[in-house]
Every structure is written in C-alpha cells, then in structure tokens.
Amino acid sequence: MSAGRGAELAAIVAVAVVALSVGWMVARGGQVPVERSAVGLRGLVSWMRGQDAEIRYASFGTVAPGSVGLRVIPVLDTDLDAEFSRPEARRDWLMTGTERDLSRGVLIRKAALLPSLVVLPKWTRAVRHTGYAHESLLLPGADAAAAARAFDALPAPLLRPGGVLRFDAGGGYGGLLYEPQLFAPRLAAGCAPELSAGPGHLLIRCDRGGGPVWLLSDPDLINNHGLRLAGNADAAAQLLTRIAGGGPILIDTTNHIFTLADAPAVRRRGWADLARFFAWPHVLAWFGLGALTALLLWRSWVRFGPAQVLYDDRPGAARSVSIAAKARILRMAGNDPRLFAAHVENRLRRVERRLFGQAGSAEPAARIAEFVARTDPELAKGFKHAAAAAMTPGTGTPPAQLLTLLDGFEQQAERVLNGS
Amino acid sequence: MIRPGRRLLLLAGGALALTVLLLAADVLPPQAALALWTVLAVLALADLALVPGARALDVALDAPAEVFAGEDVRLRVRVGARRGPVPPVAGARAEADDALGGLTRFALAPVAPDRADGAVTLHAGRRGLFRVAAVWLRWPSPLALWEVVARLPTDLALRVVPNIRPVVSGTIDAQVRSELYGVKDTVSRGEGSEFHQLVEFTTGMDTRAIDWKHSARHRALVAKEMRAERNHQIILALDNGYLMRGEVAGLARIDHAINAALAMTWAAGLGGDLVGLYSFDAEPRRYIPPQPGRAAFPALRSQLAEMGYSSVESNHTLALAHLNARLKRRSLIVIFSDFADTTTAELLVENLQVLNRAHVIVFVTLRDPELETRQDAMPDSADAVAEAVVAADMARERQLVLDRLARLGILCLETAPNTLTARLLSTYLEIKARELI
Structure with a gap:
C-alpha cells in the first residue's frame, strides 16, 4: 500500500471513529462523565439491573404514560430560570453546582406527565473533579433547594445537621449519609413525609392535583458516592422499587420532555408479523416473484456473444482529448469575448482561403467585403457589419449573446460562400 | 446453452400480477393462482423437451x-x-x-x-x-x-x-506509364547526364557535346547524346513512432503510409528506379538496400506486412543521421512522418535540413480531417468555440512547420488519406520530369 493511500485510509478511520464517538455520546443522553462521577447514578443503574429491576436512562424516543413506573430526575442545576454561565475564575467555577441545565417549565411538565422522583443537588462541581466530598464543598442551602422551590414544597430552608446520619429505609434496609441534607419538619400543604431521618425528612411526597411528585433531599442516598462509600445500595433499590410500584424506572438526565400525554401504545413488531407474509396463500406471490427473478437472472446469465468493450482506449483518441483539455483551459481563463473574436478571425481566414485560394491580407473581412461588394453591395455591408459585431462584442458579454452574434456572422459567411 | 425466452418472462410476469390480484381481490380461491403457475410450468417443461440442441x-x-x-x-x-x-x-x-x-x-x-x-x-x-x-x-x-x-x-x-489495391487494379500502371511515356522520350534525351549514344553532329548542336576522340576515329564530327538517369535510388523512410499510430479515416497513419509506400514502390519499378526501405521509431529498425522496383515490391510488401505498431516516441535525429550515413549516392528520400507541434518538430526540421543537402527529400504527412471539421463546424456552445480555436491553432502550427520545411527546399506533402497515394505518385513523376535526382 502506498503512503498516500495509507494516509487516506487513516483519515477515513479517524473520521469514522470521531463520528461514532459523537453518535455514542449523543445516544447515551449526556450521562458522561457526570453519571460516572460521585454525584452520578450509574452505579444505581448497574446495581438495580443486577437485581433484575427494569431501569434505564432516558434517550431520544417517546415515553408514553403508563409505560414507566417512576421517572428519577437528578437535578444538577442551582438556578432553573437561567442558563448556566461559567465564571471566569476556576475556583468560582468549581464551586458552582450546575452540571447540566434544566428549565423550570420542563421540570414541572416532566413531573406532571409521569410519577417522578426529583433528587436535589448537594455538592459543588469540585466533588466531581477532585473525587473528594467535604463539608466545604457543599452547595449553599438555597441553591440546593431550587428544585424543591419549583414545586412550592419548601416553606423552610433545608437542614444541614452535619456529621454522619444513619437512616432506616424500612424493610430492614438502612444506610448512612455524610453531611446529610434534610427537609425541615414543616412541609407545605399537600406534601407528606415518606422517609424521615434525624431532625427532618429525607423523602417527601407532594400531590398537587397532577401526578405525585417525590422529592429526595439528599442525593447521597442513591448516587455513586453513597452507594460505594455508605453502603446505601440496598436501601436505594428498595426505596425506588417501592415508589415505582415495581414498574420500570427511567433515569432522566435531559432537558427534554420525551413524553406524550396521550401517545398511543406502541405495538412492537415481532417475527410472527413477518411470518404472516409467507403464510398460505401469500406464499404463492413470493413463489411467483422468486420464479420470475430466477428466470430473469438465468436469461441475463446466458449471453449472446462475449462481453463487448465499450471504450476502446486507442491512440487516436489522444488528439481529441488534447483539444478538449486545451479548450477547457481557454474557457477557464474567463475571457469568452476574446475567445469568440479569435474564432471569428480564424473563420474569416478560412472563408478568404475558400474564396481566393489562399489567405494573405491583413484584413480578410475588408478583402472579402470588397470582393462581394462588386456583385452584392448589401451582402458585403451586412457581412462586414456581422464580422465587426462578432469580433468586438465588448467585455463581459455573456456567452449566449456571443453565440447569437456568431450565428449572425456564420449566416452572412454562408451567403458569401454559397450565394444568397 | 438454453435461457428463458422473452415470452416466458412476459408470461411469468403476467402470472405474478394475476397472482397478486387474486390474493388481493379475493374473487377466486388461492388454488386458482397455484393452477396458473402449474400450467405455466408444464408448458415450459414441454417446450423445453422439444427444442433442438x-x-x-x-x-x-x-x-x-x-x-x-x-x-x-x-x-x-x-x-x-x-x-x-x-x-x-x-x-x-x-x-x-x-x-x-x-x-x-x-x-x-x-x-x-x-x-x-x-x-x-x-x-x-x-x-x-x-x-x-x-x-x-x-x-x-x-x-x-x-x-x-x-x-x-x-x-x-x-x-x-497492406492495401495494394491501386497496384492490383492497374491504376498505378495506367497513371505511371501514361505519364512516363511521352515525358521520357522528349525530355530525357539530350538533357540528362547519362551517356545514351553517339550521334552525328549537326548544326545547332552544342559544340561542347562533340566527342573529339570518336570524331577523329570516324573522321566525322560526332557528338554524345545524353539522357536522364533511369536507375535512381528511392528510399522510403517510415516513421513508426506512437504519433503514427493515431487513426485517421478509420486506419492508423502508419497503415496509410505503408499503403502509399507500396504504391510508390510499384510506380518506381515502372519508372526503372531502385527502391529501398527504412523504418525507425526510437531507433533505426529495418533497412532494405535499394533494388529494382519490380524485385523490391514483394520484399517490401512482406516486410511491411510484418511491421508491428510501436508505442514509443520517434528519435528523428538518430534515425535520419543513421540513414544519411548509409546512403552513398544522391537519392530521393520519401519520409512518412508526423509531428505534434512546432517544438517537437524542431529536431525533425534540423535533421531534414542536413539530409536535404545531399538528397531530394519528400516529407509526407497526413492531414487530420478532425482539425478541419472542428474549424468549419457551426459551434453551438462556448466550449465548441474554444475547441475550434484550439484546432485552428494546431493546424496553424502544423502549417508553420511545413512552411519552414518548404523554405528549406523540401517537398512537403500534407494531404488527406484518400488522396495520399495519388498525390505521392504525382510528386514522384514531377520529380522525375524535373530531373531533381
């Protein structure tokens, strides 16, 4: 393989790899790399799948009501009303908590369409980048409560008792929370505690006319950090399964709704549908199509004579190709008026040669016109005029107009040569 | 081998359409479609058994x-x-x-x-x-x-x-004999350099023609009568380079050249001259020394029939220098060649100039009808105009080279393929008539 061909192949492979990577990242719905970090839910998904629970990330596609038992919305946005703008100082940036933008309207709409568990944020971006969770890296309480405020579920600020808090999720499962973040005991109207721990509530449920919305105050109960270091996996799985009512769980990390309020149930096609095409009596049509195809292929296979060469690459073609190539270069010069003038000049020489035997004069048009004027002064005048018009068309004249002028000249030349 | 005929394909297509119609419309039971295919299959097999192999x-x-x-x-x-x-x-x-x-x-x-x-x-x-x-x-x-x-x-x-139709049809015999008779007897006698006979000196004859020794012996004034030489040397030099492979009028240029060369050989035999062959491409190839035309014709014919088609560029310098070294006597050299443009023809012109000092050169090249057609065609687009301009430039360049050769005293023959043989013979007869050799 030549070096040029190898480089070309490498470029194609590189482009393909980049395209595949981009496609893969888009298809995964933005879970990389946040979802693999301490604040992500990748571990929970793996854990629950290991326990035969149906859990998946939301990706492009419509989700119909009833097809999902619980939508988990891990909020990583501290201001639902504005897009995140990166602070100039790196330190300030690391102390922000917005990992992915989420609109207030989208969040409320999501919760209204499907039973949802909204998980409040707790840690700043620095936790993900450093891999360490420390009380100095906690988000301000007001920022962490932004998602809860969207549902008017928080009449009092979040509690931060500090230290380590042990909780009991019921069913014999429990866990630990480091620097716990809790809802205050006093809740808004329509909200009720589902899981309490220490001085406040970990999980509350709000019913505001639409579907139920659960709010989880401390994400460490279900995120990678809590599952790995605090052993919250069993408690988290049990809690989510209970809330979802045993139905499928959808982890929605996107800023899209993906849900139709009245989407019809999608019927999955199966092999049985395909098999119906080949069942009696439809198989007759397939047999007929197969027979006709076989006959056509058979006929095309048996040739009446050997295959013929369509293009004979003979040396005689060289001159034609050379003329075409030079002509193309002349055209690329972009001076069509001068090109047409040169052609008319050549044509005048050839007309002169046909009339007088040989060309010789400096002004063939004048010589021809003088000769023709002896018998037909009008024709001589017209010929001279047509030749002059075709040779001096003016700069920028379009090819169509040049061809018209040339056509007029050729008509006059024809009359000169063969009589009018 | 056997293959399905168009009728079978049409019937199968029709049966397929009917089958789909039957299944869709549900006017007949599906077994009707099965029966249709069965009938078609039986007919096809019966027909297949009857066809002769x-x-x-x-x-x-x-x-x-x-x-x-x-x-x-x-x-x-x-x-x-x-x-x-x-x-x-x-x-x-x-x-x-x-x-x-x-x-x-x-x-x-x-x-x-x-x-x-x-x-x-x-x-x-x-x-x-x-x-x-x-x-x-x-x-x-x-x-x-x-x-x-x-x-x-x-x-x-x-x-x-090679095409020797003009020879076998007698065209050349008729043309050459009619030209030579009448020219030879009136022009060659007394005007050449070859001794013919002694004649009695009469008033009006050039006194320089008197042969004094024989006059003394005969005791009367006798003069030498001279005539034009008859056994001139003619060398047919064929350029077999890649340019000569280009086709003109459905035949390669080299084939047109070979046909004309053989006609020339035959004509030279009739004219009593000696004919030799020389071919070259990148280097000198065949050389057949001049021999009487009648004897040379079969030899040249077989040699030229075996000459292949070459794809290399001709080396005119080497080829013409080699030919010049081989020739010891003033000869008529007919060169069949071609050139692409003025630049590539430069060496050709220089070497022909050298050769022309000692010999008579006829340079034969074929006019390309495509160039003429493109120049005279009515263009219907700007591209066609550009091609006509290029064709005119190429024709002009060819003419420049030919004019330069003509100024050097070389006889140039640029002609269409169909008139090549006739014009070459006319040129040959004119050279003989003018005693240029």
Whole structure:
C-alpha cells in the first residue's frame, strides 16, 4: 500500500471513529462523565439491573404514560430560570453546582406527565473533579433547594445537621449519609413525609392535583458516592422499587420532555408479523416473484456473444482529448469575448482561403467585403457589419449573446460562400 | 446453452400480477393462482423437451487468404444440420477480434431444410493475423418460451496485409506509364547526364557535346547524346513512432503510409528506379538496400506486412543521421512522418535540413480531417468555440512547420488519406520530369 493511500485510509478511520464517538455520546443522553462521577447514578443503574429491576436512562424516543413506573430526575442545576454561565475564575467555577441545565417549565411538565422522583443537588462541581466530598464543598442551602422551590414544597430552608446520619429505609434496609441534607419538619400543604431521618425528612411526597411528585433531599442516598462509600445500595433499590410500584424506572438526565400525554401504545413488531407474509396463500406471490427473478437472472446469465468493450482506449483518441483539455483551459481563463473574436478571425481566414485560394491580407473581412461588394453591395455591408459585431462584442458579454452574434456572422459567411 | 425466452418472462410476469390480484381481490380461491403457475410450468417443461440442441449443427466459413487493411471483407457462412432440419435462427453474430470489428451481427437464410447460408462483413482496421473465433446462433423453442444460444467454434484466421489495391487494379500502371511515356522520350534525351549514344553532329548542336576522340576515329564530327538517369535510388523512410499510430479515416497513419509506400514502390519499378526501405521509431529498425522496383515490391510488401505498431516516441535525429550515413549516392528520400507541434518538430526540421543537402527529400504527412471539421463546424456552445480555436491553432502550427520545411527546399506533402497515394505518385513523376535526382 502506498503512503498516500495509507494516509487516506487513516483519515477515513479517524473520521469514522470521531463520528461514532459523537453518535455514542449523543445516544447515551449526556450521562458522561457526570453519571460516572460521585454525584452520578450509574452505579444505581448497574446495581438495580443486577437485581433484575427494569431501569434505564432516558434517550431520544417517546415515553408514553403508563409505560414507566417512576421517572428519577437528578437535578444538577442551582438556578432553573437561567442558563448556566461559567465564571471566569476556576475556583468560582468549581464551586458552582450546575452540571447540566434544566428549565423550570420542563421540570414541572416532566413531573406532571409521569410519577417522578426529583433528587436535589448537594455538592459543588469540585466533588466531581477532585473525587473528594467535604463539608466545604457543599452547595449553599438555597441553591440546593431550587428544585424543591419549583414545586412550592419548601416553606423552610433545608437542614444541614452535619456529621454522619444513619437512616432506616424500612424493610430492614438502612444506610448512612455524610453531611446529610434534610427537609425541615414543616412541609407545605399537600406534601407528606415518606422517609424521615434525624431532625427532618429525607423523602417527601407532594400531590398537587397532577401526578405525585417525590422529592429526595439528599442525593447521597442513591448516587455513586453513597452507594460505594455508605453502603446505601440496598436501601436505594428498595426505596425506588417501592415508589415505582415495581414498574420500570427511567433515569432522566435531559432537558427534554420525551413524553406524550396521550401517545398511543406502541405495538412492537415481532417475527410472527413477518411470518404472516409467507403464510398460505401469500406464499404463492413470493413463489411467483422468486420464479420470475430466477428466470430473469438465468436469461441475463446466458449471453449472446462475449462481453463487448465499450471504450476502446486507442491512440487516436489522444488528439481529441488534447483539444478538449486545451479548450477547457481557454474557457477557464474567463475571457469568452476574446475567445469568440479569435474564432471569428480564424473563420474569416478560412472563408478568404475558400474564396481566393489562399489567405494573405491583413484584413480578410475588408478583402472579402470588397470582393462581394462588386456583385452584392448589401451582402458585403451586412457581412462586414456581422464580422465587426462578432469580433468586438465588448467585455463581459455573456456567452449566449456571443453565440447569437456568431450565428449572425456564420449566416452572412454562408451567403458569401454559397450565394444568397 | 438454453435461457428463458422473452415470452416466458412476459408470461411469468403476467402470472405474478394475476397472482397478486387474486390474493388481493379475493374473487377466486388461492388454488386458482397455484393452477396458473402449474400450467405455466408444464408448458415450459414441454417446450423445453422439444427444442433442438446445439450439437446438431456445424458451421463453415469461407474467407480469402488475405485481406487488405482498411477494407471490408465478406465471409460466407454456411450452417448445416447433422441430423434433422436447421432450426429457425433468430439471430447470428460472428465473434471476431477487435481489429476486425469485434462482435458483428449478420443474417442467415435457409437455402435447404438442412442448410442455412449467410454472409458477415468485417472491417479490417489493422494489419496482422486476426481470428474469427466462433459464430453465435440463437433460435427459439417451438412455443418460443426458451431460446438456445449456441457458440459454434470456427477458429478462422484472417491475415490483414497492406492495401495494394491501386497496384492490383492497374491504376498505378495506367497513371505511371501514361505519364512516363511521352515525358521520357522528349525530355530525357539530350538533357540528362547519362551517356545514351553517339550521334552525328549537326548544326545547332552544342559544340561542347562533340566527342573529339570518336570524331577523329570516324573522321566525322560526332557528338554524345545524353539522357536522364533511369536507375535512381528511392528510399522510403517510415516513421513508426506512437504519433503514427493515431487513426485517421478509420486506419492508423502508419497503415496509410505503408499503403502509399507500396504504391510508390510499384510506380518506381515502372519508372526503372531502385527502391529501398527504412523504418525507425526510437531507433533505426529495418533497412532494405535499394533494388529494382519490380524485385523490391514483394520484399517490401512482406516486410511491411510484418511491421508491428510501436508505442514509443520517434528519435528523428538518430534515425535520419543513421540513414544519411548509409546512403552513398544522391537519392530521393520519401519520409512518412508526423509531428505534434512546432517544438517537437524542431529536431525533425534540423535533421531534414542536413539530409536535404545531399538528397531530394519528400516529407509526407497526413492531414487530420478532425482539425478541419472542428474549424468549419457551426459551434453551438462556448466550449465548441474554444475547441475550434484550439484546432485552428494546431493546424496553424502544423502549417508553420511545413512552411519552414518548404523554405528549406523540401517537398512537403500534407494531404488527406484518400488522396495520399495519388498525390505521392504525382510528386514522384514531377520529380522525375524535373530531373531533381
């Protein structure tokens, strides 16, 4: 393989790899790399799948009501009303908590369409980048409560008792929370505690006319950090399964709704549908199509004579190709008026040669016109005029107009040569 | 081999359409479609059993021993049946080499129940030995549901040789003899440099012509009568480079040159001159020393028939210098060559100039009709105008080179292929008449 061909192949492979990577990242719905970090839910998904629970990330596609038992919305946005703008100082940036933008309207709409568990944020971006969770890296309480405020579920600020808090999720499962973040005991109207721990509530449920919305105050109960270091996996799985009512769980990390309020149930096609095409009596049509195809292929296979060469690459073609190539270069010069003038000049020489035997004069048009004027002064005048018009068309004249002028000249030349 | 006929394909297509219609409309039970296909299958199998095979036929071709390059050859084809009648042939093709036109259609007509005759016309586009490998026949089955395609090998070889039609038709004899008689007797006597006879000195004769020794011996004034030399040397120099492979009027330039050279050889034989051959491409190739024209003709013909087609660029400097070194006597050199443009013709002009000092040179090149056609064509687009301008420039460049050669005293002959032989002979006769050699 030549070096040029190898480089070309490498470029194609590189482009393909980049395209595949981009496609893969888009298809995964933005879970990389946040979802693999301490604040992500990748571990929970793996854990629950290991326990035969149906859990998946939301990706492009419509989700119909009833097809999902619980939508988990891990909020990583501290201001639902504005897009995140990166602070100039790196330190300030690391102390922000917005990992992915989420609109207030989208969040409320999501919760209204499907039973949802909204998980409040707790840690700043620095936790993900450093891999360490420390009380100095906690988000301000007001920022962490932004998602809860969207549902008017928080009449009092979040509690931060500090230290380590042990909780009991019921069913014999429990866990630990480091620097716990809790809802205050006093809740808004329509909200009720589902899981309490220490001085406040970990999980509350709000019913505001639409579907139920659960709010989880401390994400460490279900995120990678809590599952790995605090052993919250069993408690988290049990809690989510209970809330979802045993139905499928959808982890929605996107800023899209993906849900139709009245989407019809999608019927999955199966092999049985395909098999119906080949069942009696439809198989007759397939047999007929197969027979006709076989006959056509058979006929095309048996040739009446050997295959013929369509293009004979003979040396005689060289001159034609050379003329075409030079002509193309002349055209690329972009001076069509001068090109047409040169052609008319050549044509005048050839007309002169046909009339007088040989060309010789400096002004063939004048010589021809003088000769023709002896018998037909009008024709001589017209010929001279047509030749002059075709040779001096003016700069920028379009090819169509040049061809018209040339056509007029050729008509006059024809009359000169063969009589009018 | 057997293949489905168009009728079977149409019937199968129709049956498929009917089947779909039956299944969709539900006016008849599906078994009707099954019955339709069964009937079609039975008919096809019965027809297949009745079709005669290809083994029952044989083919024979009648061909001439030699074919002239550039001409058409008509081969008679006879198809016979070993047993039974000849099937009604629907199509016939001759599988020939590309130089003979490739796959060529022809018609066969039955002349007897067990025989069919036809004729195929092939065009010999190149010199050499070419094959007509087989004859392809196609005939339908009784119901025309099947077609038999048979390839009947013939393995016929056709030898395509230089075209000497003007020689064998007597055209050259008529032209040359009529020109030479009447010119030789009136012009050559007394005007050449070769001693012819002693004549009695009469008043009005040049006194320098008196042969004093013989006058003393005869005791009367006698003078030498001279005549033009008859056994001039003519060298036919053929450029066999890649430019001469280009086709003009359906034949390579070198083939046109060879045809004209052989006509010239024959004419020179009639004129009593000696003819030699010299061919070259990148280096000197064949050289046949001058010999009497009649004897030279068969030798040159066989040599030229065997001369292949070259794809290398000609080296005019080496070739013409080599020729100049070989020639010891003033000769008429007819050079058949071609050039691409003024730049590539520079060396050619320089070497012809050297050769022209000692010899008479006729430079023969073929005019390209394509250049003329492009210049005179009515252009319908700006591209066509550009091509016409380029063609005019190329023609002008050729003319510049030819004008330069003419100024050096070289006789230039740029002509169309169909008039090449006639103009070359006219030039030869004019040279003889003017005693340029």
